[in-house]
Amino acid sequence: MKSLLIVAHGSRRSESNSEIAQVAARLADKARGEFDIVEHAFLELADPSIPEGIERCIARGATSVQVVPYFLARGTHVADDIPRQVAIKQATYPGMDIRITDYLGCAEELVDVLLRLAR
Numbered sequence: 001m002k003s004l005l006i007v008a009h010g011s012r013r014s015e016s017n018s019e020i021a022q023v024a025a026r027l028a029d030k031a032r033g034e035f036d037i038v039e040h041a042f043l044e045l046a047d048p049s050i051p052e053g054i055e056r057c058i059a060r061g062a063t064s065v066q067v068v069p070y071f072l073a074r075g076t077h078v079a080d081d082i083p084r085q086v087a088i089k090q091a092t093y094p095g096m097d098i099r100i101t102d103y104l105g106c107a108e109e110l111v112d113v114l115l116r117l118a119r
Helices: 014-030 050-059 076-092 109-118
Strands: 002-008 037-042 064-069 097-100
Touching: 002 014, 002 050, 014 037, 037 050, 050 064, 050 076, 064 076, 076 097
Parallel strands: 002 037, 002 064, 064 097
Antiparallel strands: none
16 A cells, blocks of 8 residues: 655644644545555654655555655755654565655746736
């Protein structure tokens, strides 16, 4: 079973964290047939953590986990912090396909979204 884990920064504001849960739910609806499981996790300030999010996917039967950084730029969090946390679970489950995809900000479609918002 393929799973997708959306990883956001996390916030002290519960409303912001709830928005990420809502994005994950909407994504789960659109991803049916392609991803069996969609979860979300946070780098810091909120739960579940990235390792907990990966565990949630595995507990639901995932055979692969695609970790998608919900970040706009390749700062320290994308370049170092997220890979460090994902590596913990890669070491725990060496036979499991757990990988990090490109981050949101490098998606070509983002330019179209920005133009649409500006219009």
